Amino acid sequence: EDQVTQSPEALRLQEGESSSLNCSYTVSGLRGLFWYRQDPGKGPEFLFTLYSAGEEKEKERLKATLTKKESFLHITAPKPEDSATYLCAVQATGNTGKLIFGQGTTLQVKP
Amino acid sequence: EAGVTQFPSHSVIEKGQTVTLRCDPISGHDNLYWYRRVMGKEIKFLLHFVKESKQDESGMPNNRFLAERTGGTYSTLKVQPAELEDSGVYFCASSQVWNTEAFFGQGTRLTVV
Numbered sequence: 001e002d003q004v005t006q007s008p009e010a011l012r013l014q015e016g017e018s019s020s021l022n023c024s025y026t027v028s029g030l031r032g033l034f035w036y037r038q039d040p041g042k043g044p045e046f047l048f049t050l051y052s053a054g055e056e057k058e059k060e061r062l063k064a065t066l067t068k069k070e071s072f073l074h075i076t077a078p079k080p081e082d083s084a085t086y087l088c089a090v091q092a093t094g095n096t097g098k099l100i101f102g103q104g105t106t107l108q109v110k111p
Numbered sequence: 112e113a114g115v116t117q118f119p120s121h122s123v124i125e126k127g128q129t130v131t132l133r134c135d136p137i138s139g140h141d142n143l144y145w146y147r148r149v150m151g152k153e154i155k156f157l158l159h160f161v162k163e164s165k166q167d168e169s170g171m172p173n174n175r176f177l178a179e180r181t182g183g184t185y186s187t188l189k190v191q192p193a194e195l196e197d198s199g200v201y202f203c204a205s206s207q208v209w210n211t212e213a214f215f216g217q218g219t220r221l222t223v224v
Contacts, residue, residue, distance in 0.1 A: 004153075031210055043115070043202055043215035044154070087154070096167040097142055097209035101154040 002027045002092050006102035013078055013109050021073040021105045023088030033071050034099060035064050036087040044087055047073075078109045113137065115216035117203050123222045129191040132219045134203030136185070142166075142206045143186050144213060145178060149199035157201075160186060161209065193223045 003026045013019055025033065032051050036044035048057040050066040057064045061082065063074040073086055085106045089099040116135040124130050136143045145157040157176070158168040162183035171178070175194070180186040190197055200220050204213035 034212060036215075041217070043204075043217045046212045046214060049212055089154075091210065096159045097144060097206060097213065098156045098159060098167055098170070099144075099146075099154075099213065100156070101146075103153045 002090065002100050004088055004090055004100055004102035006086075006088050006105050008105060009103065010106045011108070013075075013107065015079055015109055015111050016077045018074070018076045018078070020075070021086055021088075021107070023071040023073070023102055024069060025071070025088075025090045027090050027092040027100070029093035031091045031093045033066055034089045034091070035071070035073055036089065038085045038087055038104070047086075075107070078107075080109045080111050083107055083109045115203055115205050115214055117201075117216035117219050119219060120217065121220045121222075123224060124193055126195055126223055127192045129189065130193055130221060132188045132190075132201055132203075132221070134186045134188070134216060136203070136205030137207075137214060140205035140207050140214075141183065142209045142213070143180060144204040144206075145186070145188055146202040146204065146215075147199050148202070148218075149196075154202065157188075159209075166209075190221075193221075195223050197221060198223045 005024045035047040038044045048064040085104045087104045089101045118133045143160040148154045156170040159166045160180045177189045200218045204215045206213040
């Protein structure tokens with residue numbers, strides 16, 4: 001069964017303290033891995049898509065990487081406005097556009 | 112450009128009643144998806160429309176849920192009759208191509224009492 005597991009569930013950082021979020025996945029075949037950010041009371045906001053092992057994408061303080069079994073979202077020198085829940089989702093081969101989500105990592109960055 | 116819009120943002124109904132949720136996708140997006148997040152769980156897929164056709168409805172929990180997409184534009188998700196376990200946040204998303212990023216609406220929080 002296709003599955004996505006994110007860790008840790010929650011992460012508290014001081015402003016400027018870099019860290020990484022993990023997304024482990026088990027799928028029959030990976031078509032794409034997606035990272036989203038979700039703020040309270042809002043829908044998921046698209047960040048990155050990764051398609052193959054070794055691929056990396058960057059946006060401001062965020063960098064996403066992909067291996068054959070997991071993806072990391074690296075946050076460099078975070079700011080309080082980076083506080084949010086970060087969601088990882090995979091799209092498996094053979095399926096439609098269906099996304100399989102992990103439970104998310106809730107990040108809190110304190111000033 | 113307008114994003115994905117969902118109505119209502121909140122709905123509180125009694126068990127046994129009917130509720131209809133609406134989603135207006137981004138203009139020009141043929142692919143429309145419904146997802147649901149129940150408390151404490153991950154977001155789960157319900158179904159996928161391509162234009163007005165149901166491409167994948169493998170995530171629909173039971174026949175109390177009916178989704179339609181009139182003329183390939185907006186979509187509705189009707190729950191009839193609602194049960195307590197239907198409570199959660201229902202998200203709609205749309206994408207231009209089925210295997211690219213999907214853009215989500217703000218969600219409809221449904222509470223069945």
